[in-house]
Ligand SMILES: NC(=O)C1=CN([C@@H]2O[C@H](COP(=O)(O)OP(=O)(O)OC[C@H]3O[C@@H](n4cnc5c(N)ncnc54)[C@H](OP(=O)(O)O)[C@@H]3O)[C@@H](O)[C@H]2O)C=CC1
């Protein structure tokens with residue numbers, strides 16, 4: 161009985177210790193850095209920012225912060241209802257923080273919803289036409305939307321979904337908006353990639369994964385494509401005062417994992433683990449916000465960032481000839497050369 165009591169006490173102590181450690185990680189440690197040093201609430205005043213996938217996760221958190229900094233934020237989203245709901249919430253949040261301001265009326269910032277489905281080149285073109293007609297300037301473009309490890313699916317134009325949305329849709333979008341970004345210079349493009357790029361390769365023979373489909377590999381490949389795109393674009397934009405940088409946000413608790421199947425019985429465990437170890441969307445969005453707004457990165461282009469610091473890339477993400485070839489093939493795939 162003495163041994164039993166001892167074991168029970170030890171187990172209880174371990175559980176208590178574990179819980180305390182988790183709570184400390186989540187609530188006490190200063191994981192949220194506010195990184196826009198040198199800038200105050202008006203840092204983004206008069207600037208227009210376009211964020212793809214701004215109704216959820218990192219995009220939503222990025223929109224909220226840039227709105228606080230005074231930007232006019234355009235949310236490029238595929239589902240108008242979901243986007244309007246997120247926009248309404250954001251406006252209410254901001255008003256609760258600053259009761260005097262009215263985000264809808266040109267106060268601290270302005271939020272606009274526009275329909276954009278990156279899985280449809282027709283939608284990307286229609287969206288850009290609308291932007292070019294209605295917006296006199298575009299200071300920051302944030303290519304944030306993404307899809308992760310979905311089952312094999314094709315976009316409207318027949319591309320494998322992850323490559324189509326994460327890379328090709330954004331490729332066309334950026335190219336169609338380049339003129340406006342150039343005429344608004346100094347301006348910035350921010351690309352959201354992932355550390356998982358390390359496991360990808362650009363297999364030019366089967367970019368649509370028709371011969372074989374591996375959902376993890378295809379995600380990684382699309383995120384490697386994001387980096388190669390950034391580097392090739394930075395090279396093409398030299399001397400224009402339009403910069404482009406790419407980042408990884410770390411592991412963040414968002415809706416990105418929607419296609420991961422987890423048996424209902426172990427779901428609570430996964431929830432607990434993600435709650436304890438993943439960043440919150442606000443934490444994860446810090447590098448996007450930093451690259452979009454900080455004076456520290458003025459003029460910096462073609463670099464890769466994590467936690468608001470520059471990081472090194474694997475050689476395969478710096479291969480200039482692969483980057484050029486991917487650019488040329490992407491132009492053909494999205495019909496830019498027709
Ligand atoms: N969470 C993480 O741990 C990590 C995330 N990332 C990257 O961060 C980015 C943001 O993801 P995150 O916030 O985590 O995930 P979420 O799923 O929360 O947000 C993704 C956003 O992309 C949108 N989207 C998806 N498909 C399309 C499409 N066809 N057209 C337009 N928009 C689309 C979604 O719209 P809807 O809500 O309508 O589905 C949603 O708004 C992605 O690029 C992702 O790869 C990188 C590394 C780690």
Ligand SMILES: CC1=C(/C=C/C(C)=C/C=C/C(C)=C/C=O)C(C)(C)CCC1
Nearest residue numbers: 354411412413414416417420430431434
């Ligand atoms: C919130 C949550 C999940 C989220 C998964 C996510 C957000 C995965 C992120 C993937 C990464 C790191 C991609 C890198 O590019 C799970 C585990 C599905 C289930 C439990 C609750």
